[in-house]
Amino acid sequence: MLRGGREVHTGAFIARIEDALRKASIYQDDLAQALAASLMPLDRLEGEAGAAVALSMEMEEEPPLVREEALLRGLLAWFKSEFFTWTDRPVCGYCDGKDTTRLARTAAPDSREAAHLASVVEVYTCSACGAETRFPRYNDPLKLLETRRGRCGEWANAFALCCAAAGLRARQALDWTDHVWAEVFLPLRAGEAPGRWVHADPCEAAMDTPLLYEAGWGKRLSYVIAVDENGVVDVSCRYARDWEAMKARRVLVDADWLKEYLAHTTAQLRSHLSADQLAELAARDAADAARDPNPVPTRQRLPGRQSGSETWVASRGEGGGNKAGAADEGPAAAGPPLVRYRLAGDEGVAARLPGRLTGGAVRASGQNGEAEGAVRALDGDPATKWLDFGGGALGAVPWLEYRVRGGAGKAGVEVARYVLTAGNDAPARDPKAVALEGQRPGSSEWVTLDEREGLCFPERGSALSFDLPTESCFPCVAFRLRILELLDRAAAGAVQLACWDLYVAQ
Ligand SMILES: [Zn+2]
Numbered sequence: 001m002l003r004g005g006r007e008v009h010t011g012a013f014i015a016r017i018e019d020a021l022r023k024a025s026i027y028q029d030d031l032a033q034a035l036a037a038s039l040m041p042l043d044r045l046e047g048e049a050g051a052a053v054a055l056s057m058e059m060e061e062e063p064p065l066v067r068e069e070a071l072l073r074g075l076l077a078w079f080k081s082e083f084f085t086w087t088d089r090p091v092c093g094y095c096d097g098k099d100t101t102r103l104a105r106t107a108a109p110d111s112r113e114a115a116h117l118a119s120v121v122e123v124y125t126c127s128a129c130g131a132e133t134r135f136p137r138y139n140d141p142l143k144l145l146e147t148r149r150g151r152c153g154e155w156a157n158a159f160a161l162c163c164a165a166a167g168l169r170a171r172q173a174l175d176w177t178d179h180v181w182a183e184v185f186l187p188l189r190a191g192e193a194p195g196r197w198v199h200a201d202p203c204e205a206a207m208d209t210p211l212l213y214e215a216g217w218g219k220r221l222s223y224v225i226a227v228d229e230n231g232v233v234d235v236s237c238r239y240a241r242d243w244e245a246m247k248a249r250r251v252l253v254d255a256d257w258l259k260e261y262l263a264h265t266t267a268q269l270r271s272h273l274s275a276d277q278l279a280e281l282a283a284r285d286a287a288d289a290a291r292d293p294n295p296v297p298t299r300q301r302l303p304g305r306q307s308g309s310e311t312w313v314a315s316r317g318e319g320g321g322n323k324a325g326a327a328d329e330g331p332a333a334a335g336p337p338l339v340r341y342r343l344a345g346d347e348g349v350a351a352r353l354p355g356r357l358t359g360g361a362v363r364a365s366g367q368n369g370e371a372e373g374a375v376r377a378l379d380g381d382p383a384t385k386w387l388d389f390g391g392g393a394l395g396a397v398p399w400l401e402y403r404v405r406g407g408a409g410k411a412g413v414e415v416a417r418y419v420l421t422a423g424n425d426a427p428a429r430d431p432k433a434v435a436l437e438g439q440r441p442g443s444s445e446w447v448t449l450d451e452r453e454g455l456c457f458p459e460r461g462s463a464l465s466f467d468l469p470t471e472s473c474f475p476c477v478a479f480r481l482r483i484l485e486l487l488d489r490a491a492a493g494a495v496q497l498a499c500w501d502l503y504v505a506q
Pocket residue numbers: 092093094095096097100126127128129130131
């Protein structure tokens with residue numbers, strides 16, 4: 001029996017899921033997928049995914065990278081950096097004023113806006129010209145392919161359609177504390193049935209980081225419901241830092257009712273499927289259910305919200321790890337997702353930096369997306385940097401690894417010198433003590449080649465050069481820079497480095 005105000009909440013609960021189901025059916029529409037595909041650089045993304053899989057095999061990564069995961073990573077990066085735009089406030093439609101619009105009121109959509117499933121229209125007035133600009137919150141993913149802007153609702157909606165157009169199995173993850181992201185089903189190994197639904201947030205280009213919200217942003221989640229054309233599933237515990245605490249917050253609808261409603265809706269959605277299709281879905285459900293329902297806690301730190309202006313994020317209390325000085329609190333949080341090897345892409349650097357080791361593959365303990373990924377420390381460009389939020393945690397020893405490829409990758413390379421270049425800001429995040437390690441050919445053991453303490457970069461972007469002791473000059477197939485201490489860990493919140501350049505013995 002439902003009591004008190006719960007009937008109202010239950011109605012709203014059902015309405016939100018039914019809205020997501022309508023979107024899910026659009027994602028499966030052939031024409032919708034074709035339209036999305038026509039706007040996506042699918043050949044490029046597929047090519048990059050294929051190259052990433054080949055590199056993973058060459059590096060003998062375990063588990064090996066599957067094509068779907070590589071494609072999803074590429075899609076997340078493309079969607080955020082090239083396709084969609086975040087909108088706190090729209091640009092003035094009359095004078096193009098960028099920071100001049102203020103929300104005046106909300107209005108009902110007109111017939112043209114309603115035709116594209118706008119739920120509400122935010123009306124902004126411009127302080128420069130006085131004109132009004134309408135910002136309809138469209139729910140039609142096809143319309144969003146044209147507008148390419150919005151907040152998390154629009155982002156997740158258009159992204160789910162793009163995933164479907166790329167041939168990935170995606171579903172919406174609805175969060176009842178005002179967020180929405182996607183989940184994508186990834187096989188564990190190429191061509192095999194077992195796999196798992198993986199968290200994918202297009203706004204943050206974040207993947208497989210389910211504790212991002214509770215541990216990073218400081219949210220207190222209650223319900224997370226995954227929705228696709230084949231079912232409606234309660235996945236809340238997958239995002240819980242403390243499942244018992246989350247359960248205590250789940251008072252919006254009756255727990256038994258929710259269970260029954262989800263089971264009933266899923267059964268209805270599957271009622272028209274063939275026995276084969278049902279068996280495939282059941283196998284996928286079972287594989288996903290077999291893994292640990294709760295995320296694995298560690299002491300790594302996750303970032304606060306990156307999407308939206310600082311003011312907007314702060315107004316929602318989602319800044320989390322962005323807060324200065326929050327580094328040492330060290331609450332339980334998920335570790336960063338496994339960072340895969342990437343090609344350093346540094347072949348051109350040797351012309352500018354004679355003797356610089358190039359052509360390798362790189363990975364790190366963690367990274368802040370592709371924009372501040374491990375590759376950025378090896379690109380020879382002091383204007384870009386590698387940043388790892390997890391590396392700022394108390395007791396963390398963040399690292400960068402550079403693995404030699406090709407013929408030299410078998411015989412090894414002798415390195416005589418290495419140069420570290422500080423990032424553009426936040427001196428607290430500079431390395432203060434480092435160890436350089438190497439791997440001899442045929443060995444997986446890391447040998448210390450050099451250790452340095454008391455590092456001090458005089459200015460932002462300045463470089464420190466270190467010669468290896470003579471006894472460390474022997475061929476290695478891989479090098480690892482471990483950052484043992486930061487300049488000011490309490491204030492850092494992350495580790496960062498603009499460049500790590502290795503120079504071969506002449
Ligand atoms: Zn204006």
